[in-house]
Each structure stands twice: as structure tokens, then as C-alpha cells.
Amino acid sequence: MIVDLNQSNFTKILLVFCFAVFSFAVLTTSQSSILEIFRYSLIFGVLLLLFYYYSIFNINNSNKHSNSVNQNQIDGPVLNNQNSNSVKHMYKELQYLISTIVKATNNKFETDIYIIDPALEVLIKQNSTNSDFCENIPLNNKIALKILSDENMQIYHQKDFKEAWQEIFLSKSWRGSECLIANSIEFESKKVGFIVTYVNHFSDITNLEKAIMEKLAHFVSFGLKNLNLLEFQKNEINDKQKIIDVLATIDLGLDELETYSKFQYLISSSFDFDCMTVSLKKDSGQNCIVKIIDGVDKELIASDEFNVNGTLLGLPVITGENINTNNWNIDYPNLGRITTGSDEKNSYKSVLGVPIKGNDKNIGSIILERKKEVPFSNDCEKRLVLFSNILGATICWLEEYDKLYQDATHDGLSKLLNHQTFKERFEEEILRAERFQHFISVIMFDLDKFKRINDTLGHPYGDYVIQTVANILKENVRAIDLVSRYGGEEFVVILINTSAENAMPVGKRIVENIANYPFELDGEKVKMTISAGMAEYPTQDKSLKGLVDYADQAMYKVKQAGGNDIILYED
Secondary structure, eight states: OOOOOOOOHHHHHHHHHHHHHHHHHOOOOSSSSHHHHHOOOOOOHHHHHHHHIIISSOOTTTTHHHOOSSSTTTTOOOOOOOOOOHHHHHHHHHHHHHHHHHHHHHEEEOOEEEEEEEETEEEEEEEOOOOSSSSSSETOOOHHHHHHSSSSSSEEGGGOOOOHTTTBBBBBOOOOOOEEEEEEEEEEEEEEEEEEESSHHHGGGOOHHHHHHHHHHHHHHHHHHHHHGOOOTTTTTTTHHHHHHHHOOOTTTTOOHHHHHHHHHHTTOOOOSSEEEEEEEOEEEEEEEEEEESSSOOOOOOOEEEETTTTTTTTHHOOOOOOESSSSHHHHHOBSSSSSSSOOSSSOEEEEEEEEETEEEEEEEEEEESOOOOOHHHHHHHHHHHHHHHHHHHHHHHHHHHHHHEEEEEEEETTTTTTTHHHHHHHHHHHHHHHHTOOEEEEEEEEEHHHHHHHHHHHHHHHHHHHHHHHHHHHOOOOOOOOEESSSSSEEEETOOOOHHHHHHHHHHHHHHHHOOOOOEETTTEEOOOOEEEETTTTTTHHHHHHHHHHHHHHHHHHHSSSEEEEOOOO
């Protein structure tokens, strides 16, 4: 791969740098290691994009040639020995973020990034401070070849690659039980390197940790792909400062409403229009949902839907092409504005519309309208395309963030908080309760005689019971409360700013609802009951462990008495 970094490319680097620095500065820090994982994940792509421009490709590489395991799949950088100190710092920063994420996942793991240098026929380590990994790995190393050729995350055992293993790690004695978790990094369908994580013993890694490691490399590749949409050519857009302002304003940590509010301000401050409509296509069907509406004589409001077929507002979604017309009624006589048909009457004339793209699909549109026949300039169209690309990339990032967050913080079966996330969130709530002198009530639940369900009716029925109980728990508490699957058939509920006296009716209601619920799957009906024990912060204890232990002890007293009840722990 040969890339010539001219002045235009330098401008791109500068803009992405501004974006990266601002994003890193404004994203809030959390005491939760899980939340830290996703905070860092959100800025992976930004930093890697900068890393890509400065370092994956040599500024003066016109005489360099690509070398790969598979010429159609693998390509990589030629590192420039003349990189500035600031660029070298970005190398370290990039690796620091990756290491932080892996450490937050499991503090026993060690990780590194290797990038292909086709000129030297090696993969070059990007973290010089990590003593476990060799500085360079030959490109023909058997493990490296496997990583770069495998499409998905794989585990590579030391005992299976003894000679190749020695080319990755510095010399030491090995037991044969060690392994690597690795996944390739791609850009523009080319393998440019991989992320590799060392695990001391293959039994030390959980399925959740493997899933996070796999998503890590995919997320990096995803970021490279989507943030590449932010590129623009030097002479295409004159208002460079406005673009910088746009990039600097984006905060990938925003929720959906804040994100759309931000873009509403950005577009409104950049264009002259009488009506603006930003809409996204629903996952299924042919309708779009209005996300932003601004201007005069608005026929729609936020959350309204319209059909993309036969409508002006839906045309960019269908065709993937821009609209720029002085009088859309004349140029598009067969279209209605928001309803199918040509007889729709409205007061808008000039229209500028562009599709919103995400993951190579048309996912929505931005439509600007004017009452008079005042044309939108070509510069306006180019600027709106850029804004649309930024919005599309941001939407994709938010979706990926949500997926990654849910997978890493929630139990796959019940969709409740997993054990680790529960502990982290509970610790945060204890600190908050201590600061504001609030009560916290902890309720431990355990299904009675659950084993008989799996033994007699099978695990699918057991899964159904777990999922149903999880839903009952969520339906009976507030959004601010914490609900977690603590173990197999164990659950825990944390009632925030709630005394034991006020929590007891909630616990009793849950116990009664489960006892009265008509569990039925494939014609098989069962009756289920649940036992519960409660402890109160700070009355019984002020620590997570103490509160959980006391609630657990109370719950077992209920079980010994026959179950289907709840009691408060007493000394």
C-alpha cells in the first residue's frame, strides 16, 4: 500500500488530532473499571486514525513495496524514522489505552499491538516499555501467520507453537500451559497488524474475557473504518475552522438525545434554512423516524414517522444520492414531501438533502428546505455531506458502544448486570450513600428447588425461568435501582436511598409475584417460589462484602424455614 501524504493529508491529520485531544479531555473519568473500558474504547479509533496517518505509512514511501502473507489481504506500514516527538508520544498513548482496557478486564493479562513493516518483513511492537514481548516478530512467524490469516479471535497455545513462541517472547522457561489471545487489525480490507494478549494459563481466561478481547480488535478496525469518513479534500471546503469546530464539538460519550441536540446546534449555526429534518431509518420496514426537526411551519415533530417510498424526505435514504433543487415540486413531480403522492401542498421550494451513511448503508437523511427559490451552493452541499458523514460515524459509534457495554456489563441470559459490574456499581453507591447519609437496602434472592427444573424439564426450561424472574425483578424496582444475576439462580437487588422499612414491601411484592406467576413453556406448567434476605446500609454494615453476607444469611434462614418469604437480617 502506497500513500502519499501531501498537504491535504496533513490537514486531515491536524483535524483528527484536534478531535482526539478534545475527546480525551472531555470524557469523564469513572471509578468503575468497566466504564473506563468503554471510555477508552470510544477514543480508540480516533487515536488509531492519527496513528495510521503518521505511522502506518511512511511519508516518503513511494519507493517502498508492500510485502504480505497474502497479497490480497495483508499490507502494512513502513515506519518513518523521522517521526516527531509528538508522534512518538501518540504511539505510547495508543498503547497505554489498549493496555489499560486489557488490565481493567483482567489485571493479570499483558497485551501489545504489533504493526506490519513490509519493508523489513517484520511486525514491530508499539510499546517499548513492555518487557514480556520481543521488539520485532518475523512476518513469517507461524503464530503471526495464523493470526493474520484467521478471520476471528483465536487462542494459540505455547505447547503447539514452541519455536514460534520464542520469537514473540523474550527467553524464559515455559510450562506449556500458557496461551495467546489475538485478533488482527484491518483497514480498508487490509491486515495491518494485530492485538495480542498473553495469558499465563489457558484456564485463567473466561468466556466473557475472550469476548471482550475479540471485540477489542474489531472495535479498533471499526473505528478506523468509520472515522475515515471524516476525511475531506483540501480544496473542497473553504470553511476549515468550521470543520475543526465540528470535530472538536463531538463528544462520543453523549447519550442519543444530547448527540442529536449537539448536531441540531451545529447544523443550525452553519446553514440558512427555513426547515431542517434529520431522520433515521427504522431497523425494519420502510419508515424513517424523525430525530431532529427545526424551523418554521413544521409538519412533523421529533419521533414522528414517514414512509421513505414516494417521499422527498425519504429519497436520499432510498437512492443514497444528494438532492439539490431550487423547486422540488417541478424537479420531483411524482413525489410527496412526507406522504406518497404528488398532490401534497406545502410552502417549501429549495431543498438540499443528503443521505446519512453508516456501515456502508443508507441509515437516514438530512433535509434542509427554504420557502423561496434560493439555491443552496455547492459549498453548502459539500459541507452538509461532511456533517452527515460525521453524524453517521457518531451514530455507529454510539451503537457499537451500547453493544460493547451490554456484552461486557450484563449477563447474557438474564440481561441483568453481571456479577463484576454489580460489585463495581454497588461500591459506587456505597460511597455516594456515605457522602449524602442515605440508606441502601440489599436483597438477596434465590429460587427454591431450582435444580429440579433443569433435572426434570431440561436446561431450556431453566433458562426460561431465569429470564422470567429477571423480568419480574426489573418490573418491580425503579430505574435507579440495581438488579443483578449474582450466580446460577441467585439474584441481588440494591434499592438506592431506601431504608429496610421501605424496602420490605418491595421484596414481599417480588416474592408474591413470582409465587403467583404462571410459568409455562411448551405446555409444561410449574410453580416457582423464591427466598429472600435483606440487609441495610449502614445499620448492619458499611461494606459490600458485609452487606451481601448478611443478606445471604437472612435468605438461607428463609430457605431453612421452607422458602417463599423474605426477612431482614438480625444479629
